[in-house]
Amino acid sequence: GAGVSQTPSNKVTEKGKYVELRCDPISGHTALYWYRQSLGQGPEFLIYFQGTGAADDSGLPNDRFFAVRPEGSVSTLKIQRTERGDSAVYLCASSLDRVRAEQFFGPGTRLTVL
Amino acid sequence: GQQVMQIPQYQHVQEGEDFTTYCNSSTTLSNIQWYKQRPGGHPVFLIQLVKSGEVKKQKRLTFQFGEAKKNSSLHITATQTTDVGTYFCAGLRGSGNTGKLIFGQGTTLQVKP
Numbered sequence: 001g002a003g004v005s006q007t008p009s010n011k012v013t014e015k016g017k018y019v020e021l022r023c024d025p026i027s028g029h030t031a032l033y034w035y036r037q038s039l040g041q042g043p044e045f046l047i048y049f050q051g052t053g054a055a056d057d058s059g060l061p062n063d064r065f066f067a068v069r070p071e072g073s074v075s076t077l078k079i080q081r082t083e084r085g086d087s088a089v090y091l092c093a094s095s096l097d098r099v100r101a102e103q104f105f106g107p108g109t110r111l112t113v114l
Numbered sequence: 115g116q117q118v119m120q121i122p123q124y125q126h127v128q129e130g131e132d133f134t135t136y137c138n139s140s141t142t143l144s145n146i147q148w149y150k151q152r153p154g155g156h157p158v159f160l161i162q163l164v165k166s167g168e169v170k171k172q173k174r175l176t177f178q179f180g181e182a183k184k185n186s187s188l189h190i191t192a193t194q195t196t197d198v199g200t201y202f203c204a205g206l207r208g209s210g211n212t213g214k215l216i217f218g219q220g221t222t223l224q225v226k227p
Contacts, residue, residue: 031213042120042202042217043157056214091156095213102147103215105156 002026004106006092012112013082021077021109025094032075033095033103034067036088043091049075082113118205120218128226133190135221137203145206146179146186147215152199160188160201193225 005024013019025032030051035043045059049069057067064082069075079086089108095101117140127133137146145164149157161170163179163186170177176189186203200222204215 033213033215035217040219042204042219043215045214045216048213050213058214093157102159102162103157103213104159105149107156 004092004094004104006090006106006109008109009107010110010112012114014114015082015084017082017113019079019082019111021079021090021111023075023077023092023094023106025073025075025092026104027073028096029094029104030072030097031095031101032069033093034075034077035091035093037091037108038088046077079111082111084113087111087113118203118216118218120203120221122221123219124222124224126224126226127193129195130192133193133197133223135188135201135203135223137186137188137205137218139184139205139207139216141207142183143205143207144183146183147204147206148177148186148188149202149204149217150199151202151220155199157202190223193223195225195227198223198225 007022032049034046037043047067048056052069052072064080067077089110091105091108093103093105095103119138121136147162148160150160151157161177166183167181168179174191178187200220202217202220204217
């Protein structure tokens, strides 16, 4: 596709459930980023992949959050035992290769934990 | 931890007036990027500044990176209704193998026609 895609666009779940959020980066982009954005705030960094490996996961808030990118393309953000405070828009972005390159954002997944 | 602060949080202007948003980091940045997010949309890259004191222009938008590489500004001349949105600065620290962009909280611009 032409841009970064994310599925689902909306996810409503109950407290304590497990969710998976998917990101399809722009073809050929080796760097992939996950952010989350709460209302009225800027995107908050979660994790950065360079290829298949997580180069920086310092933004993951706790061990309930985990992300993978097994083949260096599609990535999945996994959240266990969801809490109401996890409700936010989860954004994925990709960039061509170098760390300092422009990041292209996807439309986001709006997660609501009831 | 590293923080990036933006002011003002909101700005309402009359169409045709100028607008400026300011970004300050608690630490020296290797580069700074600016993004625009329209209501209901996702951030869209505007520009990247790398050099100390760098100034770049895009039509009515002027971006500046401070000499100490700890602050930046975005100035819009003669705003139009199409400029409505939230403008974020995002700083990258260090030269290591990390893409960790730290975003400011954004400045939301409203333009009255």
